[in-house]
Amino acid sequence: MAFEIAMALDAPLDVFIVRKLGLPGHEEFGIGAIASGDVRVVNEAVLRAYDVDAEALERITAHEGLELARRERLYRDDRPFPAIEDRVVILVDDGLATGSTMRAAIAALRKKGPSKIVVAVPVGARETCTSMAGLVDEVICLETPEPFYAVGLWYEDFTQTDDTEVHELLERAAVRAARPR
Numbered sequence: 001m002a003f004e005i006a007m008a009l010d011a012p013l014d015v016f017i018v019r020k021l022g023l024p025g026h027e028e029f030g031i032g033a034i035a036s037g038d039v040r041v042v043n044e045a046v047l048r049a050y051d052v053d054a055e056a057l058e059r060i061t062a063h064e065g066l067e068l069a070r071r072e073r074l075y076r077d078d079r080p081f082p083a084i085e086d087r088v089v090i091l092v093d094d095g096l097a098t099g100s101t102m103r104a105a106i107a108a109l110r111k112k113g114p115s116k117i118v119v120a121v122p123v124g125a126r127e128t129c130t131s132m133a134g135l136v137d138e139v140i141c142l143e144t145p146e147p148f149y150a151v152g153l154w155y156e157d158f159t160q161t162d163d164t165e166v167h168e169l170l171e172r173a174a175v176r177a178a179r180p181r
Contacts (some may be wrong), residue, residue: 002092003169005120009090013173014082015075015166016091016109018101021057028150032057033104034064035165036072036081037111041104057064075166079174085113094158095151096124096141099132106135123154141155 004011021032021042031052032042040061047057091105100120109117117136121129125148129141145154152158 001094001122003173005090005092006173008174011090012082012177013170014079015170016105017068017075018105018108019068021060021064021100024053024056024060030100030138031060033101034061034068035101035104035108036068037108039104039108039111041100043098043100046098071163075170076162081112084109086115088116088118089137090115090120092120094121095154096121096128096132097148097151098125099128101147102132103135108130123151124148127169161172 002015003013005011016036018033018035020027020030021034021040023029023031023046030043031046032040032049034040042057044054063151089109091102091109093102096102096119102121106117106119116138118138118140119136120140121142123143123145124141126144126146129139129144132139132141143154
């Protein structure tokens with residue numbers, strides 16, 4: 001989705017890695033998230049409700065941190081993180097359920113001084129999309145179906161984009177951006 005948006009807007013494309021911290025035994029249920037730049041966002045109410053202690057949270061964070069670092073190396077190659085200070089950043093995701101991964105991305109990117117942050121998703125839980133409005137400059141959430149159970153339920157094909165495809169799309173976008181205009 002981010003590739004298609006970047007192409008349509010003739011905008012640069014880059015990747016910002018965020019990893020969901022999943023509830024043990026139910027990893028798709030987010031209890032928080034981590035992002036590049038040592039940012040961790042957790043939902044304290046969910047941690048208490050499901051009795052996730054500090055030790056378990058650290059174990060989950062360490063595991064996801066390894067995957068975050070692996071993807072950062074693989075996707076970015078030797079390219080430095082782009083300069084986003086005083087620029088508009090559009091954060092794109094496949095949807096918003098709990099919003100923990102998007103909150104982590106927002107917190108990490110805020111440190112880099114963009115002039116504006118826009119969250120763009122095709123589908124999301126109404127409450128989550130509404131809560132994002134207080135964190136960013138603009139939220140674009142095309143559909144907020146009721147009831148909302150999971151992002152994947154709103155797709156005909158919700159297969160994961162594999163590492164090779166992500167890398168290929170980033171390369172294609174970089175080649176396009178390098179062309180004279």
